Every structure is written in C-alpha cells, then in structure tokens.
Amino acid sequence: MPKLTINGQEIEVEPGTTIIQAAQVAGIEIPHYCYHPDLPVDGNCRMCLVEVERMPKLAISCATLATEGMVVHTNNDRVKESVRGVLEFLLVNHPVDCPVCDQAGECRLQDYYMVYGLHTSEIPLEMKVRKQKVVDLGPMVVLDQERCVLCSRCIRFFDHVTHTGEMQFFGRGDHVAIGTFENRPLDNPYSGNVVDICPVGALTSRDFRFKCRVWFLNSTDSVCGGCSTGCSMRIDHRDGTVFRLLPRRNPEVNKSWLCDEGRMSFHELAAGERVRRPMIKGRDGMQAPVVWEEAVRSVDSKLKEIRDNHGAGSILGFASPSATNEALFLFKQYMAGQVGVTRFEFRADSEDKSVTEQEDNILRRVDKHPNSMGAIKLGLVSKEFGGIEGAIESAREGKLRAGVIIYFKPLVRRPTDEEAESRVAELIRAVEYSVVLAAHKTDWLAEASVVLPVTAWSEENGSYTNYQGRVQLARRAVTPAGDMRPVWQVFALLLAVSGADISWSTAADVFESLTETEPAYRGITYDEARLPGALVADI
Amino acid sequence: MKKTPKVVNVADRAREEASVAKEILGPLVGMKLTLTRMVENMTGKVDPTIRYPEERRAYSDRYRGAHILTAREDGSPRCVACYMCATACPADCIYIEPGEHPDPLIEKYPTRFEIDMLRCVFCGFCVDACPEEAIIMSRETEICAFGRGETIWGIDRLMKRPELPEFGLGYRPNKELVDSRLAFVPKEKVQKRLAGRVTMKEDVEMIPHVTFDPLKESEKR
Amino acid sequence: MIKTLLMNIDEPDQVEIGRVRERGGYAALEKALRMEPAALIEEVKASGLRGRGGAGFPTGMKWSFVPKNSDKPTYLLCNADESEPGTFKDRKLMECDPHLLIEGMAIACYALDCHLSYIYLRGEFEFIAHTLQKALDEAYEAGILGPSVCGRDYALDIYLHLGQGAYICGEETSLIESLEGNRGYPRIKPPFPATHGFLASPTVVNNVETLCALPWIIANGSAAYAAMGTEKSKGTKLFSVSGHVAKPGVYEVEMGYPLMDFINNESGGVPNGRKLKAVIPGGSSVPVLRAEECEGVLLDYESLLKAGSMLGSGGMIVFDETVRMPEALSVIADFYAHESCGQCTPCREGTGWAAKILRNLIAGKGKRPDIDLLLKIADMMEGKTICPLADADVMPIRSFITKFRSEFEELCSN
Known part of the structure; x- marks a missing residue:
C-alpha cells in the first residue's frame, strides 16, 4: 500500500492507483479533460500535469502510478503556470459560442477558466480555425466540431464500452475534428452517454437542445424506472417539468452510463392523460368522482364483504413491479394483514420472464420494470395459481370475485406491452369488483369498479430493488396536478380505515417499518440506500 | 460699580424714528428678492417649469427607459436567446423561448421574447448582461396601456419604435453602437431650443428641448 | 578518413547482390552468425555506437533493455521515415547501398533473436521502395533471408512497409502505431517499446544509419570503431x-x-x-x-x-547573408504546424498558432508584441507534450528570435 504526499498531505492508496485517483481520495481536485474513471487512460489533454519531486519534467497525473515516498505538488507556481498555458491553448481555437452553447453553466472550459485562467485572449477571432457546426450525428446527439477539445472521451467510449467504434478523429494538427466514419448516423442505443462525458459543448443532446439553461434546473437523485437494472440517475427539472435525466456514477450497477431508452423514459410520463381524482362506479354503471375518504371506506368495506361472503381466496392482490418497495410493503400489510388475501400476482407479461436476464451485454435487461425483485423479495407471488392467465380463468369460473390491481404502464416500451396490458384489462372485466390504482388513463379504466389516482415514478419518494437485490432510493422530483396520492399512502389510508395502528407520515417512515418487518430487508438504513445502494439478504 | 441699564421706551422711539418713506419702502426693501423673482418669472426671463407634454425634460445619454431589441442587417433580432438577461433580471420579468436558427453561425434565436413592463424595475442589468448588444434601453418613459395584456411587450413591440427619434437612445454600455442596429431608420432628431430660457435647475440638462404639438401630430397622420 | 557507411557509394550497380557479394558484402553477417547473440550485443555496446536518428541513445544499451525471457516475440523495426527537414542521408544509403541496410538489419535481428522485421519507409520515398524491395527479393533468393539465413538454423523475414507521409511517424511509438494500422499517434511512455512495443511485444526501433553501421563494426571489431571519433561520440x-x-x-x-x-x-x-x-x-x-x-x-x-x-x-x-531569418522561421514553423499529429493540446494549438503569427509577421501585418507572444507560446509548449515534436518547434522559434531579433522587429509596424 504505497504512501505518498500530495500538497503536504500524506495518504495511503491501493497499489495501481494513479496520482489523480490518489488526489481524489485526498479530496484534492486536479483539473482534467480526457481522464474519466470508467474509460481507459489517454493522456492527451495535458491538463492534469503535476510536479513530482525528482522528475525533471511535469508528469501527467492520470497516467503516473503513485509510488511509495512520492512527493507531488498540484498547486505550486510551476503547475499553475502549466495549467494556465494548456487552458490558453485550448481556448485559442475555441469558438466564442457561450451564449448559444447548451453546455454553458456546466462546461469544464468555463469552470477551469474562472479558477485557473482569467487571462485575456491574444488571438484575433479571424485567426481561429473553422470547422463544421451543428452536425446531426444521430437521433440523440448534435456535434459542433469547433468546440471540441479533442479529448477522445467519445471515441474511447465507443471503442471500449459499447465496442462499436463509431467515432474517430479525422485530419491532422489543429484541423483534427471528430466525426463518424463516412458520416454514418450514430444509431447506437447508448449514444446519449457521449453527451454526458463530453466536457465541452461539442456533443450536445438533441432532445435537451435549447430547452432550458442548466442553472435554472434542480437536480434530484433517483433510480431509472425503465428496467430491472435500476441505473442510478438524477432528474433535472424546473417548476414541475422534467427536462432531462443524467446518470449518477454507481460502480456497482451502471458505472457512469445510461441507455438511451432509460434517458428518454421521462417522456412517457408526459404522454397521455392522467387520472386525477378517485372514481367509484355507481349503480348506473358510470364512474363518478368522490373524495378520498369515501373511496377508501367504500373499498375497505366492500373487500371485507366479499371476503366474508366468499372467502379470502376470492380476492386477488395484483401488484405492479413498477411500484416502490414502500408501496408493495403496505399493499401486502393491508391485503394480507387486514383483508386476509393469500393470492398475489405481479406479472402481466410472460410469466417466466427473468428479472436478471440481459437484453444486451452492457446495461439493459429484458424485464422492463424497476421493482420486480422487490415484489419477489416481499413474497408477492403465489406460483400455484397459474399467473394472470390463471387468475382470468378463475374469475371467469366465478371463483375469483375481486381484485386490487396496481397498474403502471412501462416507461420503456416493447412490442409485448400491448398484450400485457390487455391481460390486465381482461382481468378487470372478468372480476365482479375491481379496485385499480393507476397513474395514466387507459381505455379500459372506465370498466373498473373503483379507480384511485396515484403518483408515478419521479413523483414520489420511494425505493426500488434492482436485479442484484440492491435497494436504491428514488426521490420525488415533480408533483403532478391533481388529487393523486403515492401508492403507499393509499394503503396507509386503507390500513387506517381498517383499524390498524399506523404512524407513518413519510415514505422514510414506511421504509423503516419495512426494514424492521421484512427479513430480506432487515438492517438496511436509509443512508445505506443512497449511492451505491444496499443489497438485500439472499432469501 | 454696577451700571444701571438704560431704560428705553420703544413706543417713543418708534414714534421718533418713523417716517412715511420708511413705512412704504421698508416692506418693499425686505421683499426685494421676492419681487425680483416675481418680475423675472412674469417676464419669462426665468422659467423653471417644464410644460409637459409640450416640453419634455431631456434625459442623459445613459437614461434607462423602455427597452429596445436591436436588429441585424436583415432586420431579424440580434438576440441569440442566451438567457443572460433573464438570469440577471432582479424582477424576473423576461420570458424567452428559444428556437433553432437555420444559419449554423447564428444557431439560436428567440421565438418569443417578452418583457413584463409592469414587473420591470428599469435597472438596466439586462443591458449589462447581454453579450450581443441585443437589448438596449431608450429614453422613452411614456409607456401606458389600456389593459394589462398590453403591458407585456413582445419582440415586435420591442423592436419597432417609430416614436424613437423623439426620445432618443438611452442606456447602452458600448458607446460605439451604431444607429443602423435599430429596426428602422430614425428620422432626424427634432431639436428645438427655446430662445432666452435659462434654467435654475442645474442638475437638469435642458438642451435639447423636444417639443411636441399634439394637434400638429394628429394633422400629420 | 575511414568510411564505414559510404564506402560503396561510388561503386556502380551496388543494388545488385552479385556485385555486393563480389566485393565482400554479407561477410559481416556470416561472421555475426557465428557469434552468440549476447556477445554481439556486447560488441555493439563496446563500439560506442549511438542512435543516428537524432536522439543519440547508445544502441547497445537500447538492445539490452529487451527482456530475455519474454514469451512474446521480439521485433526490430527499421525507422526509414526520414522526414527531418534538411536530412537526406538515409535516403542516400537506401538508394545506393540497400544491401548494407539489409545486412545491418539481419545482424541486429540475430542479436535480438528477432525473426520478423519491418522497414518503415517514408511514404514520399515510393521510388526508393522499388529499389529496396528488389534488394529484399534478391536477398531472399540468395538465401540470406528466409527460413534459413545463410544456411543456419535461424529464420528471418523482413518486410517493407510504406508510410503515408507523416513526419510524426518517425517518432518510434508513432511508427509502431502506424505499423499496427492505427492513426500515427505517439504513445505515452511508460511503458516503453522495449517491453511493450509492436503488438504489445518487445520492440527495438533503429534508424537506417545506425543499422548500416553494424556490418563494419562486426567486420572490423568494436575497438576499431571506438578508435574513431571523440570520447563520448564514437565512429x-x-x-x-x-x-x-x-x-x-x-x-x-x-x-x-x-x-x-x-x-x-x-x-x-x-x-x-x-x-x-x-x-x-x-x-x-x-x-x-x-x-x-x-x-x-x-x-x-x-x-x-x-x-x-x-x-x-x-x-x-x-x-x-541573403537569407531573411523571419521567412526561414516561417517556413520551419509551417512545417511543424502541418506535421503535428494533433493528439495533445500544447503542440496541436501552439504550432498552428505560431505558424499563423509568423505568416502575419512576414506579410507585414505583425506587431511588436507578437514577437514576445511567439516566445511565450514556445515556453508554454515546451516539456508538456507526449512526444518531442513541440520541443522541436520550440528550438527554432526560440533560437531564431533570440539570435536575430532585430530582423523580426524590423518587420513589425509598431
């Protein structure tokens, strides 16, 4: 374990650590462009030069291994002069695009200039090298060759992460520009990541282009609701509108990457109408809006009536694998604990779909729901009833009379979704009494006996359990207009009405209860469930 | 030795010193300043009153009045929707919606640019913040409306200002701004100097006066 | 003066292997093949031969950096990418005495236990490629190259590879990258080519002149070579x-x-x-x-x-005295700006910027502060790059301006 001194601070690091990583451990920031913790080292920007005692020339800290007894200086005059020099060189041919560039506010050139530069430009505008601007590289990415600092992060991403090698340098000297081979379009399902890793505004997002200046945005930590991988991400939003999703670095789950579908998944939420008020179907067969109190009481009494008359086996609890752990926990507490239901399901698509099966060998998984593992760990599946098909048949035979269904439409679409949704619709039609908790209006929702409006992903605090069994927190970013409640709150109300002793006021309280009650989740704290998330017990 | 005070009978003294001349001229002497001023005012030698709207106060070169969006040679707004003004505005009164400009060298332009003139505090931060000299202010202060809807000024209202020659350009940090950046060709500034007028208000520059005869103007139209 | 390299230059038809054999060519190779490779390396070390490409690194020492017990094959690459402005000596050797190069390469390969070797020839030297390839073909035919070099139990293949006109590919790691089929970008060192070179295997890159010196050294002994020259610069x-x-x-x-x-x-x-x-x-x-x-x-x-x-x-x-130094410097600066590979920031931007300023200067549009700006650019580029191309631009800029400053100032308006 080599010990080295950086700026007078002595630290011990693992063998094989480079100086820049060691500095990070010590809390010292070394400016850099081409270095990225999840990409191979390239050492071409020359920004991370530091002084290492007994080395005649400055060394690049991203490629120099920390050795025992090394003494490093990152902020003495010689290093500061060198950083300022490299910055001045980078800005020599850089276009004065800040007013129109989307990267403004989160641009490494701007940030480093304010700290290390603050020099006056000594090159007239006419002398700057001109290259192509506003090049459509693909559906997700816009390229501006003039802004590029040629750090090669995008090239290394496509070479070493997706192994597709779409981007390359063309030309020589100060006319080098990045681009795709033969200007072919970039249709890689991970192309959005180069927008994140580009330190300047050369690669920008087509979807986010010009929508909002970044300093107006608020960031909320969350987890992707697209598939069971559960990539850590953050939601950037302003005044109730989500503008973009960015990855958070989680070495255990998604490193620094997101797939394009997950990145665009927030558009699904805005598409389609929302259910805004609780509705109960009256004697005339038409749904009428009611207040929550009335809806909840009606549901509780009706469910218990059916249970008393036909037995607990005539009620089905159909959870959604997109609901949060807290929601599923209280769902179980109410349905099993208060009503006595024993029959649970959560899969509307194919029954044998694996939670862990990969769709490609990078991030995506076949199961397009974020919390299937949560439903499994909480025991919300009873295999002996033949899945949803069995439930529908059972309902047609008259054995199944009621169903409480939580339904969220998937944020990442696949051709099989329609079929899955139609099965849920059939189930609702088949039973006598159906309570549906939904966020978006569907054409079959009018046939349910009771409709309870709920908040969807990004609109509530909660946690999800990914395919690894890792619990991660997703925080609320936006609040939709209407009388929706988080799913967990609906069941808290039902529990209260049913006479249970409850004391939860926030999702965090429910989480605490969950970790105390459920054996798989025992011992996990809220703090642990932030980055990188905590693993549940193997049960 | 203690001096005994002299006793004066003021009534007696008054009677002794009084005269008709003193009775008449005394008040006049005391009111010399007042009467002088009265004469000056009446003859028009001194005229501190600005008879608005026929006469208007001349504002300084950097007066912060109503905003103007400057134009390129082809008449389109110079603004690139960078949001510096909207961010700098302390009253949060600028609303911009950006659009993609077909020319890659310009790239961005505002499809909507609105200033809520009722929220605006005319601080001029927007002009300071603008990197493109796209927004400046004029010396126009007469911005009234018949309803609240009219108080939100869009791009058209901010660019086309036929009445501008009367008021003149105001706050712009860069003095080399050329008139060609306006969305119209300004007429020659109307300058009229009222002869023989002297002002007592040194803090106000009375030159140039601008006169505006409402009857004459309506005849022109 | 004893000639070790250009001894056959005036002989006609030296590209014909028959003529070469007649005057005793390839005798040194025969002698080398009878020695142990380790002894060969010691012999080269003792001769004091230093790399003739420009760096002047002792050749024997460079050879000794190659690990002996690697499970990967060793490669010898001949750097025939002669692009340094003013240099045309390797060209002379290859045009007039190609077999001397082949002999030198064979000796070096035998010493390094290398069985596959490449000549990386500058792209603009396509006309020399014919000569070299013909010589190689003759060597194969004569049994000097191939599965059994000179009849011994030693196989050697030498291939000729043409570059595409990049000065940067004369830098050894850039040469290796180009030979591997990548863009000619120099690599960061460490790791050095001696351990991780061509195809991640131990590689030695030697200049043409260095390799051509080997036959004489082997034939006449290292002591004879070391007897010539000065104490630290032999031969x-x-x-x-x-x-x-x-x-x-x-x-x-x-x-x-x-x-x-x-x-x-x-x-x-x-x-x-x-x-x-x-x-x-x-x-x-x-x-x-x-x-x-x-x-x-x-x-x-x-x-x-x-x-x-x-x-x-x-x-x-x-x-x-007729040369105007600013114009000469502008020509040189244009060269480096054109040849910079563009990988690392200081060289890519600095060489281009300096070239533009100099062009402005000689066109009469320059100002006094531009001269100091050039010196500042030189200071900012030096020592911060992956390869020494930036330093190679710094040397002329700094020396020309410092030593002939008045000529530059004359061109400026203020």
Whole structure:
C-alpha cells in the first residue's frame, strides 16, 4: 500500500492507483479533460500535469502510478503556470459560442477558466480555425466540431464500452475534428452517454437542445424506472417539468452510463392523460368522482364483504413491479394483514420472464420494470395459481370475485406491452369488483369498479430493488396536478380505515417499518440506500 | 460699580424714528428678492417649469427607459436567446423561448421574447448582461396601456419604435453602437431650443428641448 | 578518413547482390552468425555506437533493455521515415547501398533473436521502395533471408512497409502505431517499446544509419570503431548538407570533425563570395547557430550541445547573408504546424498558432508584441507534450528570435 504526499498531505492508496485517483481520495481536485474513471487512460489533454519531486519534467497525473515516498505538488507556481498555458491553448481555437452553447453553466472550459485562467485572449477571432457546426450525428446527439477539445472521451467510449467504434478523429494538427466514419448516423442505443462525458459543448443532446439553461434546473437523485437494472440517475427539472435525466456514477450497477431508452423514459410520463381524482362506479354503471375518504371506506368495506361472503381466496392482490418497495410493503400489510388475501400476482407479461436476464451485454435487461425483485423479495407471488392467465380463468369460473390491481404502464416500451396490458384489462372485466390504482388513463379504466389516482415514478419518494437485490432510493422530483396520492399512502389510508395502528407520515417512515418487518430487508438504513445502494439478504 | 441699564421706551422711539418713506419702502426693501423673482418669472426671463407634454425634460445619454431589441442587417433580432438577461433580471420579468436558427453561425434565436413592463424595475442589468448588444434601453418613459395584456411587450413591440427619434437612445454600455442596429431608420432628431430660457435647475440638462404639438401630430397622420 | 557507411557509394550497380557479394558484402553477417547473440550485443555496446536518428541513445544499451525471457516475440523495426527537414542521408544509403541496410538489419535481428522485421519507409520515398524491395527479393533468393539465413538454423523475414507521409511517424511509438494500422499517434511512455512495443511485444526501433553501421563494426571489431571519433561520440557520421554551399550532398566524416572545416572543405564553402550568416547543424529541430558561434565547434554530440545546439540527425542547413531569418522561421514553423499529429493540446494549438503569427509577421501585418507572444507560446509548449515534436518547434522559434531579433522587429509596424 504505497504512501505518498500530495500538497503536504500524506495518504495511503491501493497499489495501481494513479496520482489523480490518489488526489481524489485526498479530496484534492486536479483539473482534467480526457481522464474519466470508467474509460481507459489517454493522456492527451495535458491538463492534469503535476510536479513530482525528482522528475525533471511535469508528469501527467492520470497516467503516473503513485509510488511509495512520492512527493507531488498540484498547486505550486510551476503547475499553475502549466495549467494556465494548456487552458490558453485550448481556448485559442475555441469558438466564442457561450451564449448559444447548451453546455454553458456546466462546461469544464468555463469552470477551469474562472479558477485557473482569467487571462485575456491574444488571438484575433479571424485567426481561429473553422470547422463544421451543428452536425446531426444521430437521433440523440448534435456535434459542433469547433468546440471540441479533442479529448477522445467519445471515441474511447465507443471503442471500449459499447465496442462499436463509431467515432474517430479525422485530419491532422489543429484541423483534427471528430466525426463518424463516412458520416454514418450514430444509431447506437447508448449514444446519449457521449453527451454526458463530453466536457465541452461539442456533443450536445438533441432532445435537451435549447430547452432550458442548466442553472435554472434542480437536480434530484433517483433510480431509472425503465428496467430491472435500476441505473442510478438524477432528474433535472424546473417548476414541475422534467427536462432531462443524467446518470449518477454507481460502480456497482451502471458505472457512469445510461441507455438511451432509460434517458428518454421521462417522456412517457408526459404522454397521455392522467387520472386525477378517485372514481367509484355507481349503480348506473358510470364512474363518478368522490373524495378520498369515501373511496377508501367504500373499498375497505366492500373487500371485507366479499371476503366474508366468499372467502379470502376470492380476492386477488395484483401488484405492479413498477411500484416502490414502500408501496408493495403496505399493499401486502393491508391485503394480507387486514383483508386476509393469500393470492398475489405481479406479472402481466410472460410469466417466466427473468428479472436478471440481459437484453444486451452492457446495461439493459429484458424485464422492463424497476421493482420486480422487490415484489419477489416481499413474497408477492403465489406460483400455484397459474399467473394472470390463471387468475382470468378463475374469475371467469366465478371463483375469483375481486381484485386490487396496481397498474403502471412501462416507461420503456416493447412490442409485448400491448398484450400485457390487455391481460390486465381482461382481468378487470372478468372480476365482479375491481379496485385499480393507476397513474395514466387507459381505455379500459372506465370498466373498473373503483379507480384511485396515484403518483408515478419521479413523483414520489420511494425505493426500488434492482436485479442484484440492491435497494436504491428514488426521490420525488415533480408533483403532478391533481388529487393523486403515492401508492403507499393509499394503503396507509386503507390500513387506517381498517383499524390498524399506523404512524407513518413519510415514505422514510414506511421504509423503516419495512426494514424492521421484512427479513430480506432487515438492517438496511436509509443512508445505506443512497449511492451505491444496499443489497438485500439472499432469501 | 454696577451700571444701571438704560431704560428705553420703544413706543417713543418708534414714534421718533418713523417716517412715511420708511413705512412704504421698508416692506418693499425686505421683499426685494421676492419681487425680483416675481418680475423675472412674469417676464419669462426665468422659467423653471417644464410644460409637459409640450416640453419634455431631456434625459442623459445613459437614461434607462423602455427597452429596445436591436436588429441585424436583415432586420431579424440580434438576440441569440442566451438567457443572460433573464438570469440577471432582479424582477424576473423576461420570458424567452428559444428556437433553432437555420444559419449554423447564428444557431439560436428567440421565438418569443417578452418583457413584463409592469414587473420591470428599469435597472438596466439586462443591458449589462447581454453579450450581443441585443437589448438596449431608450429614453422613452411614456409607456401606458389600456389593459394589462398590453403591458407585456413582445419582440415586435420591442423592436419597432417609430416614436424613437423623439426620445432618443438611452442606456447602452458600448458607446460605439451604431444607429443602423435599430429596426428602422430614425428620422432626424427634432431639436428645438427655446430662445432666452435659462434654467435654475442645474442638475437638469435642458438642451435639447423636444417639443411636441399634439394637434400638429394628429394633422400629420 | 575511414568510411564505414559510404564506402560503396561510388561503386556502380551496388543494388545488385552479385556485385555486393563480389566485393565482400554479407561477410559481416556470416561472421555475426557465428557469434552468440549476447556477445554481439556486447560488441555493439563496446563500439560506442549511438542512435543516428537524432536522439543519440547508445544502441547497445537500447538492445539490452529487451527482456530475455519474454514469451512474446521480439521485433526490430527499421525507422526509414526520414522526414527531418534538411536530412537526406538515409535516403542516400537506401538508394545506393540497400544491401548494407539489409545486412545491418539481419545482424541486429540475430542479436535480438528477432525473426520478423519491418522497414518503415517514408511514404514520399515510393521510388526508393522499388529499389529496396528488389534488394529484399534478391536477398531472399540468395538465401540470406528466409527460413534459413545463410544456411543456419535461424529464420528471418523482413518486410517493407510504406508510410503515408507523416513526419510524426518517425517518432518510434508513432511508427509502431502506424505499423499496427492505427492513426500515427505517439504513445505515452511508460511503458516503453522495449517491453511493450509492436503488438504489445518487445520492440527495438533503429534508424537506417545506425543499422548500416553494424556490418563494419562486426567486420572490423568494436575497438576499431571506438578508435574513431571523440570520447563520448564514437565512429563516423553522415551529414547531409544543403543550403548556401557550393557542394551540397551527403558526406561521411569522423565524429569530432570541425564544423567550419566541414562547411569550407567538404561542402565547398559559401559560394558567390557571400558571408556565412547562420548554420542549423542537425535538422530544423535544433537551435540555429550564428556564424560567429560556429568557430571552434566540433561535429559531435557534446561539442554542439555545449555550443547551444544539438547534433540531431546531421541534416545541416547553411544560411548566407541573403537569407531573411523571419521567412526561414516561417517556413520551419509551417512545417511543424502541418506535421503535428494533433493528439495533445500544447503542440496541436501552439504550432498552428505560431505558424499563423509568423505568416502575419512576414506579410507585414505583425506587431511588436507578437514577437514576445511567439516566445511565450514556445515556453508554454515546451516539456508538456507526449512526444518531442513541440520541443522541436520550440528550438527554432526560440533560437531564431533570440539570435536575430532585430530582423523580426524590423518587420513589425509598431
């Protein structure tokens, strides 16, 4: 374990650590462009030069291994002069695009200039090298060759992460520009990541282009609701509108990457109408809006009536694998604990779909729901009833009379979704009494006996359990207009009405209860469930 | 030795010193300043009153009045929707919606640019913040409306200002701004100097006066 | 003076292997094949031969860096990418005595236990490729190359690879990248080519002249070679002299030969009665020397370093009094801007910027502060790059401006 001194601070690091990583451990920031913790080292920007005692020339800290007894200086005059020099060189041919560039506010050139530069430009505008601007590289990415600092992060991403090698340098000297081979379009399902890793505004997002200046945005930590991988991400939003999703670095789950579908998944939420008020179907067969109190009481009494008359086996609890752990926990507490239901399901698509099966060998998984593992760990599946098909048949035979269904439409679409949704619709039609908790209006929702409006992903605090069994927190970013409640709150109300002793006021309280009650989740704290998330017990 | 005070009978003294001349001229002497001023005012030698709207106060070169969006040679707004003004505005009164400009060298332009003139505090931060000299202010202060809807000024209202020659350009940090950046060709500034007028208000520059005869103007139209 | 490299230059038809054999060519190879490879390396070390491409690194020591017990094959790459402005000595060797190069390569390969070797030839030398390839074919036919070199149990294949016109590919790691089929971008060192070179295997890159020196050394012994030259610069060196001299060309002289003698005698002196103004002794990448500074300077690594320049590749350029130094510098700066690979920031931007400023200057549009700006750019580029191309631009800029500043100032308006 080599010990080295950086700026007078002595630290011990693992063998094989480079100086820049060691500095990070010590809390010292070394400016850099081409270095990225999840990409191979390239050492071409020359920004991370530091002084290492007994080395005649400055060394690049991203490629120099920390050795025992090394003494490093990152902020003495010689290093500061060198950083300022490299910055001045980078800005020599850089276009004065800040007013129109989307990267403004989160641009490494701007940030480093304010700290290390603050020099006056000594090159007239006419002398700057001109290259192509506003090049459509693909559906997700816009390229501006003039802004590029040629750090090669995008090239290394496509070479070493997706192994597709779409981007390359063309030309020589100060006319080098990045681009795709033969200007072919970039249709890689991970192309959005180069927008994140580009330190300047050369690669920008087509979807986010010009929508909002970044300093107006608020960031909320969350987890992707697209598939069971559960990539850590953050939601950037302003005044109730989500503008973009960015990855958070989680070495255990998604490193620094997101797939394009997950990145665009927030558009699904805005598409389609929302259910805004609780509705109960009256004697005339038409749904009428009611207040929550009335809806909840009606549901509780009706469910218990059916249970008393036909037995607990005539009620089905159909959870959604997109609901949060807290929601599923209280769902179980109410349905099993208060009503006595024993029959649970959560899969509307194919029954044998694996939670862990990969769709490609990078991030995506076949199961397009974020919390299937949560439903499994909480025991919300009873295999002996033949899945949803069995439930529908059972309902047609008259054995199944009621169903409480939580339904969220998937944020990442696949051709099989329609079929899955139609099965849920059939189930609702088949039973006598159906309570549906939904966020978006569907054409079959009018046939349910009771409709309870709920908040969807990004609109509530909660946690999800990914395919690894890792619990991660997703925080609320936006609040939709209407009388929706988080799913967990609906069941808290039902529990209260049913006479249970409850004391939860926030999702965090429910989480605490969950970790105390459920054996798989025992011992996990809220703090642990932030980055990188905590693993549940193997049960 | 203690001096005994002299006793004066003021009534007696008054009677002794009084005269008709003193009775008449005394008040006049005391009111010399007042009467002088009265004469000056009446003859028009001194005229501190600005008879608005026929006469208007001349504002300084950097007066912060109503905003103007400057134009390129082809008449389109110079603004690139960078949001510096909207961010700098302390009253949060600028609303911009950006659009993609077909020319890659310009790239961005505002499809909507609105200033809520009722929220605006005319601080001029927007002009300071603008990197493109796209927004400046004029010396126009007469911005009234018949309803609240009219108080939100869009791009058209901010660019086309036929009445501008009367008021003149105001706050712009860069003095080399050329008139060609306006969305119209300004007429020659109307300058009229009222002869023989002297002002007592040194803090106000009375030159140039601008006169505006409402009857004459309506005849022109 | 004993010639170790250009001894056959005046003989006609030296590209024919029959003629080469007649005068005793490939005898050194036969002798080498009878020695142990380790002994060969020691012999080269003892001769004091230093790399003739410009860096001057002791060749024997470079060879000894190759790990002996690697499970990967060793490669020897011949750096025939001669692109340093003013240098045309390797070209002479390859055009007139290609078999000398093949013999030298074979000796080196045998010493390094290398069985596959490449000649990386500069793209613009396509006309030499024919000559070299013909020589290679003859060598194969004669059994000098192939599965059994000279009948021994040693297989050697040498291939000729043509570059595409990039000065940067003369840098050894860039050469290796280009040979692997990638863009010619230099690699960051460590790791060094001796352990991780071509195809991540131990690789030695040697200049043409260095390899051509080997046959004489093996044939006549390292002591004879070390007897020539100075204490630290042994043997002989080729100098390609151009510019304002009566007899431009390639000449071989012993190390330590006086510079002025070389210009006045071998090169015929400055013609037309003009005076000498400046000399660039070793290719455009080394600092220029004023005429007065050339007095007493010897042509070896140490003496030139002491004089404030470097031996470099031995590409000597002679300027007489008619040369306008700013224009000469602009030509040189244009070269580096054109040849910069663009990988790392200081060189990519700095060389281009400096070239533009100089072009402005000689067009009369420059200002006084531009001269100091050029020096500042030179300071900002130096020592911060992956490869020394930036430093190679810094040397001429700094030396020209410092030593001939008045000429630059004359061109400026204020």
